[in-house]
Amino acid sequence: MRFIILLLLMITLSNADFKEPLFENIDYSKISLEFQDDVKEIWERVRNININEKIENLDYRLKWILNIIVIFIVLMVLRYKHINTYRIYQKFKSINNRPSDYKAFLEIGDIYVKEIEYDKAIFFYQRSIELNPNHLKTYFNLAKVYIKDEQYNKAKESLRKAIEINPIQEYKNIFDYLDSVVIINQLVYQNQPFTKKYSFEKAKEYAKNLRLGGYDDWRLPTKRELKKLITKEKNKGKNGDYYIDKDFVNNLESFACFWTSKEKKSSTSLLINFHSGLETYYDKSDYWYVLCVR
Numbered sequence: 001m002r003f004i005i006l007l008l009l010m011i012t013l014s015n016a017d018f019k020e021p022l023f024e025n026i027d028y029s030k031i032s033l034e035f036q037d038d039v040k041e042i043w044e045r046v047r048n049i050n051i052n053e054k055i056e057n058l059d060y061r062l063k064w065i066l067n068i069i070v071i072f073i074v075l076m077v078l079r080y081k082h083i084n085t086y087r088i089y090q091k092f093k094s095i096n097n098r099p100s101d102y103k104a105f106l107e108i109g110d111i112y113v114k115e116i117e118y119d120k121a122i123f124f125y126q127r128s129i130e131l132n133p134n135h136l137k138t139y140f141n142l143a144k145v146y147i148k149d150e151q152y153n154k155a156k157e158s159l160r161k162a163i164e165i166n167p168i169q170e171y172k173n174i175f176d177y178l179d180s181v182v183i184i185n186q187l188v189y190q191n192q193p194f195t196k197k198y199s200f201e202k203a204k205e206y207a208k209n210l211r212l213g214g215y216d217d218w219r220l221p222t223k224r225e226l227k228k229l230i231t232k233e234k235n236k237g238k239n240g241d242y243y244i245d246k247d248f249v250n251n252l253e254s255f256a257c258f259w260t261s262k263e264k265k266s267s268t269s270l271l272i273n274f275h276s277g278l279e280t281y282y283d284k285s286d287y288w289y290v291l292c293v294r
Contacts, residue, residue: 102131106138113141118149136165143174152183177213182247187225190218190292193251194258200269200284203259207292218292220261223279225293226272243277248291257288 098104105128112121125142128135139162146155159175162168182189190212198206203220210218229248234241237249242256255275262270268281271288282288 100131102128102135105131106141109141113145118145121145134165136162139165140171150183152178180212182245184228188294189229191248191251194253194289194291197287198290199287200259203290206290210292215294218294220259221291221293223260223262223270226258226260226291227279230274230277240275242274244274253289258291259288
């Protein structure tokens, strides 16, 4: 069908008349004999026409074809939505006949993921798990939709259960990555035990060479990015109390100062102190902690 439409479009465009006077004096009966010279000349002159003039001088048939293409695209989108609605309807019929059919609930969840209706997808995945708590694919699909919905702790829990059923390396890699980062508004923060200190230049080198979760685009955070982690109240960690998001608190050492990428002149750079919740400039030769982002 698409091939036929494209073929009709090409035929129509090849027969289209243009209002541009340039084309009025061409003898089309001789075009095959004078192809090399005439077409070359026409092409050179057409190239010099202002693009707005070209659009204005399009034949009405071309505009009609463009409208048809738009309508065709809209119909394809509506058809896609209709197919998914029909598929959901068929799965509901299956559930009515076999209420314990966990695969039907799983497949409905998959359809809702494609429709970007994550709440509904999660509901049907969870129902599928209730019916069959040992089905590996359901846990993995549930973890993926939790990640799409930015519910990362729940994604880790689903992956943990999937790994208990079958310790597939792919699942382990995803779990280890989620367990070593915190994702806030699509910005990924490194979150591992922060035990080693670096000078500012060494900190930049560390970030550049960091390979975590298969990614190599880590960098030092900006002042704004790091200050987003500061909380109004202190959170209690195993090494002290800190003004930092609770997901990080147990990975901090006692005096938790971290480099940002903000520099002042050539000798100092900005630090965020999560123990006090304050910021200050320190000499670049001093050694402090690094929390990378990507």
